[in-house]
Amino acid sequence: MQPANSHHLVAAHARLVRALRMRCPGCGGRGVIRGWFTLAPQCPTCGLHLDRGEPDHFVGGYLVNLAIAETVAAVLWATLFIWQWPDPNWDLLQWLAAALMIALPLAIYPFTRLLFLAADMIFQPKRPGDYGDGDPTFK
Ligand SMILES: [Zn+2]
DSSP states (O other), rough: OOOOOGGGGGGHHHHHHHHHHHHTTOOOSSSSSETTTTOOOOOOTTTOBBTTOOTTTHHHHHHHHHHHHHHHHHHHHHHHHHHHHTTTOHHHHHHHHHHHHHHHHHTTTTHHHHHHHHHHHHOOOOOOOTTTTTTTTTT
């Protein structure tokens, strides 16, 4: 276990790499994912509250998720469209667009939840809700 007051010293890229590996952005510990769409309430290693004490913290994760997923979907679609030019298969492109827009946000959901948490911790390394009421670093 890490001391609670050392988590703000971690480099920004380390938090993002931890998120991409589905680890706790605070300490790198495992076990922060309960199911594909559910984070554990707290990191089992360092005790970080994964919603930082805010019930609507997931909203930021949704925004990051949609921004990344729809950008990737648009790039993949445009790549196929250009590759097939001048005779694109419109049926395929239509179904592919729909499939990508539905599948990609779901496929990358846990990564984007943790990426948003990591980015949030980079800009605001310490918050009163991070370790609950018992956080000795918040007096
Ligand atoms: Zn942790």
